[in-house]
Amino acid sequence: MPPRRACDTCYKRKIQCLIKTQGDPCDWCDSQGLTCTFDRVIQKDPNKRTTSDVVQELSRRVESLEEALQTALTNSTNLSVGGPSPWSEPTSLRFASSPITRQPVISPIGVSPSTRPKAVYRLCRCHIGTNWYFKGIGILSDRGWQWISDGAGERVFLENFDIFGNPAPPLGSVSFSETPRVLPPRAICAHVVELFFKSKTAVIFPFLERGLFEGTLSRAFDEGVGDLGRRAPAEACLWAMIALVVRTVDAQHLGVSFVSRDCVTEASRLLRVVSGITSLDSLQGTLLLADDTSGQVKKPEDNVVKQQSASPAPVACLPRDTDLARIKENASNILCSPRAFKYTEGELLAHVRQLDDELEEWRLSISASYRPRLSISSDLVFGLPASLSERDRMKERTYFINLQLDYLFTIINIHTLVRKCGDLEENLPDDLHSVVHSSADLSIEASRSIFRILDQIVELWEEDALWIVSHYAPMAAMPLFMNILIHPLGSSADNDLHILSSISKITRKIPSDRLPMEEIEHIQEISEFVMELVRLSHSAAWKVKRGEREHDLDIIHT
Structure with a gap:
């Protein structure tokens, strides 16, 4: 042996x-x-930590997390008036002007449409996860920062960006009005609802159902409802919807002078009043406040129709696929859970292969009109019939784009973890090196395709593209950056650098005239993060040209 x-x-x-x-x-x-x-004599790696070092570091991290959790719980318990609201406001909307005659001002607080309020709170960060590795090194760990710095020959400033870990709990006290606000008249609220469901945003982020929301409107204005658990959630839901609308529409056209922040605060107050009471209205209000579309559910019969028909049919449901969502969930549970740290390299590769087979089986089950593909050209072709209305065409495009982006996102999630295999001090065996490169190539091509799609959807979705870009761009940037850092010279690296650099053009194309300062600063940080990766990539190339490092970091020359 x-x-x-x-x-x-x-x-x-x-x-x-x-x-x-x-x-x-x-x-x-x-x-x-x-x-x-x-x-x-075996040279001891000064960067390689012993088991006791790892245990001590984990203990310190657990203690710091417990302290942070205790602080957050204390802050949420000791509420005081006058502090900033911790709730992030949802995405922007583009609405037409209201035909309703201007009504008297409902609230004493007004805002000039020509002034943009200064950002006073931070939006929830996008989460690209920490499952990025090179030969067992966590790229987003202290040792990973050092590896990047050694490869680029430059100091790494990625820790300055707030987009890596789970969104931090908001600090500060919660601001609630001493006296509850009164909803605008029912006619105004009904018109606000009408504006929302006719907007492009309702198609791109379809987390509400029109028929169900009619009941919400009725319950909010039903004077005979004595049950607080029925009326308060409905009112909270309407306040959250008004917050969406007045962010990008002149509130005076609606007959109100609420600023979005006031509406968010009132909706949050009402939801806290009925905390623990489960209802459809509470769910709708929470979704509107959080702008969280990740839990969307798709009607199975619509998907069956699509798979059985070769011709496109109008999409009358939420543009997500539950089968793909299941694969994404399995990938997270299998590859990103704590048990994944116990996998051998063989077990890890077997899981990756199994998930990839499931993903390909799902892809082939989608009708040819909508079937996602790995490589996307610079021009998306939809092939929609001319008989469709403009709104149905928007739904079809949205379904196709979301399906394509979700598919590419899942490929990256599955295949990027193969770089966990190996040891930094040793070369990979030839067969393992080939497998790692094949999987890495898939995640890299998926990243390229995501950037090409993002470049096109800005013109299609305008302001609403902001949240799509901010979600997918950092995730797609990481595989490209890591590959350039490992292989910084050559035509492939040059092309990928050009793709990464396109984030500046993509984010600048997003219309910002009616966006609040929080969203502008959010997308600006996304752009600056990717451009920081571009800077480090350029530095790595120059370090190779100066002869200060090997051409390829994944090959050790002895």
């Missing part, structure tokens, strides 16, 4: 060292008549 440590000769020749009986020479030295020695 192979010893725990190869003899000097086998180590030098990079061959397997086999010793049948302890104390005897290995098979190779014995067959060649050589002296089997173990005299070489």
